[in-house]
Amino acid sequence: MINHLITPLIPELCCSNIKISLPFYTAVLGFEIEYQREEEGFAMLQRQASRIMLDEIAHNLKDMKRVWLADLLEKPFGRGINLQIRTSNIDALYTNVQQSGATIFLAIEEKWYRVNDIEVGNRQFIVLDPDGYMLRFAEELGSR
Numbered sequence: 001m002i003n004h005l006i007t008p009l010i011p012e013l014c015c016s017n018i019k020i021s022l023p024f025y026t027a028v029l030g031f032e033i034e035y036q037r038e039e040e041g042f043a044m045l046q047r048q049a050s051r052i053m054l055d056e057i058a059h060n061l062k063d064m065k066r067v068w069l070a071d072l073l074e075k076p077f078g079r080g081i082n083l084q085i086r087t088s089n090i091d092a093l094y095t096n097v098q099q100s101g102a103t104i105f106l107a108i109e110e111k112w113y114r115v116n117d118i119e120v121g122n123r124q125f126i127v128l129d130p131d132g133y134m135l136r137f138a139e140e141l142g143s144r
Contacts, residue, residue: 076132
């Protein structure tokens with residue numbers, strides 16, 4: 001079912017091969033396809049209220065008017081950014097990622113961050129998608 005509500009921020013990630021990226025996001029990470037335009041190499045994905053768009057750059061190069069790249073794109077894509085994605089049941093997701101053979105950039109950890117006068121905790125890990133985007137899954141631990 002298509003969610004017509006607009007999420008305030010939806011990153012659109014260029015991917016080199018949507019036939020590789022899409023199964024990674026769905027089968028390994030548990031995203032669902034909201035909708036896709038296979039002829040354009042595009043998919044809108046959602047997982048527990050988080051949304052990501054995948055856009056295959058090979059399709060875009062056929063129509064140079066629709067290429068939204070500020071410069072040459074080289075792997076790993078998304079250098080300098082990691083996307084934090086809230087999740088529940090992080091241990092099961094981490095096990096699934098490990099079993100898939102995906103590249104784990106940061107092993108699962110418990111991390112507390114200072115926010116003004118309190119600390120907020122996350123149980124988190126970072127996995128690289130097939131194009132090298134850093135996806136940081138985090139389950140909230142509360143505050144102290």
